[in-house]
Amino acid sequence: MGLRSPGRRPTGGRLAHALLVAFGITAGVGLLAVAELTLRLLDVGGAQRVFGPAVAADGTSVMRLEWNAQLRKPQPPQPQREFGTHKAPATYRIFIVGESSAEGVPYGTTLAFSSWLARRLAAQASEARWEIVNAALAGSQSWSELIVVRDAARYEPDLLVVYLGHNEIGTHFSSRGHRSLTALRLALQTSLGRLNLYHFLLGFVPTAMQTRLHIDPRDLDRPEEAFAIPRAGSERVYATAADRALAAELYRRRLVEMVRTMRQAGARTMLLTLSENFSEFPPVRSVHRTGMRADEKAAWRRDEREGRTLAPHDCAAALARWARAEAIDGGFAALEYEMATCERELGRLDAARARYRLASDLDRLSQGAPTSLNDVVREVATREGATLVDVDAAFVAASGPRLVGYDLFVDSHHPNVRGHQIIAAALAEAIRAQGEPLPATAWRIDAWVDPDRDAIVAANPEVPAQEAMCRFVSCAVARRPCLLDALEEAMRVTHDPATHKAAEDAMTAFRPYVASTPRAPR
Numbered sequence: 105m106g107l108r109s110p111g112r113r114p115t116g117g118r119l120a121h122a123l124l125v126a127f128g129i130t131a132g133v134g135l136l137a138v139a140e141l142t143l144r145l146l147d148v149g150g151a152q153r154v155f156g157p158a159v160a161a162d163g164t165s166v167m168r169l170e171w172n173a174q175l176r177k178p179q180p181p182q183p184q185r186e187f188g189t190h191k192a193p194a195t196y197r198i199f200i201v202g203e204s205s206a207e208g209v210p211y212g213t214t215l216a217f218s219s220w221l222a223r224r225l226a227a228q229a230s231e232a233r234w235e236i237v238n239a240a241l242a243g244s245q246s247w248s249e250l251i252v253v254r255d256a257a258r259y260e261p262d263l264l265v266v267y268l269g270h271n272e273i274g275t276h277f278s279s280r281g282h283r284s285l286t287a288l289r290l291a292l293q294t295s296l297g298r299l300n301l302y303h304f305l306l307g308f309v310p311t312a313m314q315t316r317l318h319i320d321p322r323d324l325d326r327p328e329e330a331f332a333i334p335r336a337g338s339e340r341v342y343a344t345a346a347d348r349a350l351a352a353e354l355y356r357r358r359l360v361e362m363v364r365t366m367r368q369a370g371a372r373t374m375l376l377t378l379s380e381n382f383s384e385f386p387p388v389r390s391v392h393r394t395g396m397r398a399d400e401k402a403a404w405r406r407d408e409r410e411g412r413t414l415a416p417h418d419c420a421a422a423l424a425r426w427a428r429a430e431a432i433d434g435g436f437a438a439l440e441y442e443m444a445t446c447e448r449e450l451g452r453l454d455a456a457r458a459r460y461r462l463a464s465d466l467d468r469l470s471q472g473a474p475t476s477l478n479d480v481v482r483e484v485a486t487r488e489g490a491t492l493v494d495v496d497a498a499f500v501a502a503s504g505p506r507l508v509g510y511d512l513f514v515d516s517h518h519p520n521v522r523g524h525q526i527i528a529a530a531l532a533e534a535i536r537a538q539g540e541p542l543p544a545t546a547w548r549i550d551a552w553v554d555p556d557r558d559a560i561v562a563a564n565p566e567v568p569a570q571e572a573m574c575r576f577v578s579c580a581v582a583r584r585p586c587l588l589d590a591l592e593e594a595m596r597v598t599h600d601p602a603t604h605k606a607a608e609d610a611m612t613a614f615r616p617y618v619a620s621t622p623r624a625p626r
Contacts, residue, residue: 154179154239154255158186165189167259172241174248182213184222184238191260196541197235199256201249201362202267206240209518210574211567213238217267217519220528220554227552228532232541245271246358253362257369262541264366265531267376267495269477270517272355273348273470276341285350342389342468348476356480363488374534375485376527377496378517380472382460383448384509385516387437387467388582396433404432408439419446437466448507457500457507471516471578491534498530499523514571515578521567525554569598576610585618 158168158181168186172179179185191197200206200218208216218238225234239252249268256264277285343351363373392401411425426443433439444459464472478496485492499508502522512523519527536544561567572594579587591614594607 152251152255154252155259157189160186169237169239169241169252172243172248173251174241174244179241182238184213184216184218184236187235187237187259191235192233194541195233195235196262197237197260198263198265199237199239199253199261200265200267201252201256202240203244203249203271204240204242205270205518206267207238207242208240208524209242210514210570211521211564215521215524215560215564215567216240217524217527217531220525221531224528224532224552225535228547228549229536229542230548230551231546240267243271244268245275246355250358250361253365257365257371261366261369261371263371263535264362264373265376265493266359266362266373267378267527269355269378269473269481270380270471272351272477273474274343275347275351276343277347277350282346282350285354343470348474352474352476352480355477356484359480359484360488363484363490367489372538372540373488373490374493374531375481375490376493376531377478377481378473379496379499379508379512379519379523380464380517381509381513381515382457382464382472383444383507385471385513385578386441387463387469388471389468390437390439390466391435391468393433393435400432404429404436407432408442412442415442415446419449422446423450435466437463437468440466448505453505453507460507469582471581473517491538493530493534495527495530498526502526515575516582518574518578520571521557521560522554529554565599566603569594569600569603572597573603573607576607580614587614588618 152171152173154169154171154173155167156170158166158170160166165188166186167189168181170179187197188195198221206216206218207213208218213219216238218236222234222236225232225236237256239256241248241252246268249266253264359375363375366373392404396404407425407429411422411429414425415422423443423446426439426446429439430443440459440463444456444463447453447456447459461475464470465475473496482492484490499512503509503511512519512526514520536547572590576587576590576594579585579590588611591607591611595604595611598604598607
């Protein structure tokens with residue numbers, strides 16, 4: 105009789121064991137699949153909802169944007185924030201996401217590009233039934249607007265429009281944030297985040313353990329930090345190069361998920377490049393390169409000061425002086441801005457445009473359109489098959505030799521009414537070009553002409569005051585005396601007692617601060 109080696113099963117036993125393991129795995133996966141399906145059918149444990157049932161002014165049932173996930177508070181009703189509970193036949197439903205620039209600050213949604221788009225579409229392509237939902241929210245970042253996109257995907261979207269990114273690049277992440285936000289963890293959480301079962305089970309995990317298992321962007325990515333607004337008793341903290349690289353990667357991942365989420369829902373996505381007030385809102389925070397010696401700083405300051413003295417009457421000579429300073433330190437945002445302004449004065453617009461953009465990219469307190477994010481937008485559009493709408497190029501073309509300034513913006517990055525109209529025109533053309541829901545030949549391009557500013561102000565007398573108060577906020581964030589000019593203008597042009605009182609109170613509060621604020625060190 106042969107002896108059997110200890111610990112080895114006969115062939116039949118090994119097969120039975122393998123089948124038993126396979127059955128156990130299959131049964132386990134099946135149970136999980138049944139649990140997931142059951143939770144979805146019961147609408148339990150899904151991703152956070154931002155749209156809720158409501159009743160419109162005409163008594164019909166609608167879904168309304170009612171929650172701001174970024175700020176964790178209810179969202180008051182505004183025009184274009186709701187849509188029919190049941191999508192009418194042949195309706196083309198467009199969701200727009202972004203932050204304050206897309207929401208329409210300082211005007212509200214009624215003068216945002218979403219409203220101008222609605223007017224254009226109704227006039228130029230009246231044979232289609234259009235439904236436009238402005239789901240952009242002031243203060244948002246890409247993580248919270250991704251929540252909006254996931255929820256919007258449940259309501260038969262046809263098109264998603266994304267104008268988003270002004271709040272992204274300035275966040276200073278903690279060391280824990282850099283450790284937590286790894287590519288592997290982000291990919292795993294993205295996958296798990298699509299499961300109702302994951303969210304359902306997470307609710308039973310102790311809070312202390314949740315922070316180890318689940319990355320909550322609210323703990324790592326905060327809007328106040330994007331503008332370096334300090335908490336009480338603390339100093340401003342600015343994003344590092346590593347912070348900016350991480351922010352750009354998170355932004356890319358979230359844009360990709362937005363496009364894929366819409367694709368799964370049968371909808372297209374249009375990604376819009378960003379623009380800003382390049383030529384008339386100087387950089388807020390400039391810093392010298394690390395490791396500059398004292399003698400280098402002294403030489404740099406001398407050359408910069410001499411160039412600033414020459415600039416009012418001899419830009420060519422000023423640029424020569426500034427070039428010497430730039431050779432010592434080419435990373436100082438304010439210097440690049442000064443050089444850009446002189447290049448423009450000399451009519452060298454391409455050189456000026458390049459320097460204005462470099463000044464924006466070097467600004468440690470970015471409030472605009474970093475080149476890195478526009479590069480991400482273009483990359484994602486190409487790789488994911490989304491439509492690119494180049495708002496940045498449209499603004500450059502519309503501004504001409506102004507090189508994009510207060511002709512198109514209220515402050516640093518909020519478009520004025522004309523800016524919103526330009527975005528709407530670019531979007532309408534992109535929709536027409538895609539041939540849905542109407543072929544391009546069915547559009548009547550000449551059927552709509554944007555009203556001019558005088559007509560808009562006549563219909564909305566508070567527009568100038570709204571713009572002035574918006575400039576006040578940007579100047580206050582930048583800690584600039586222009587905040588007082590903005591408040592004085594608001595008090596002069598407003599017809600609303602509440603606005604006048606708010607501006608007056610702000611003037612009282614900020615005047616001593618401005619008087620005591622020293623000039624920023626160079």
